[in-house]
Amino acid sequence: MSDQNKILLEEREMPTQWYNILADLPVPMPPPLHPGTHEPATAEDFGPLFPMALIEQEMTGDRYVDIPGEVLDVYKLWRPTPLFRARRLERQLDTPAKIFYKYEGVSPAGSHKPNTAVPQAYY
Structure with missing residues (x-):
């Protein structure tokens, strides 16, 4: 592992x-x-x-x-964002599943919201 x-x-x-x-x-x-x-x-x-x-x-x-190229170009300003493995949560839940979460705080808005706002503005 x-x-x-x-x-x-x-x-x-x-x-x-x-x-x-x-x-x-x-x-x-x-x-x-x-x-x-x-x-x-x-x-x-x-x-x-x-x-x-x-x-x-x-x-x-x-x-x-x-994904349209223009959207990818904007995404590249802050993406890709880090992906973390939640090992302590896996142990606490006593699950064989692998649990991951994304940290989206590195975006200009400090959240996940630009991930959908950018394509909405594009279209």
Whole structure:
């Protein structure tokens, strides 16, 4: 067993894709319903509300979604952030699971919030 408690990635090792958990669910989620027809909503139904790129991400069954280069460029101002292994918590819980947490306090806002705010501003 490795005694490593802190994992620090190099900038070149940063993920370039977001993971879409929906692709790995054992049973697909029910589709959102159109409020007027109560039928499954289509991408066109969401068009007046969201940019098409976001609609495509929301409706895709792909396991991974590419992170736009412009978003990655901004992320690189503070990312990658350190990943820590919570060994004492594992012992306290008496679990065979490995528990990790990310420290997002190194971002300009001192929290995880820019991780979603940057893509929201981009789209």
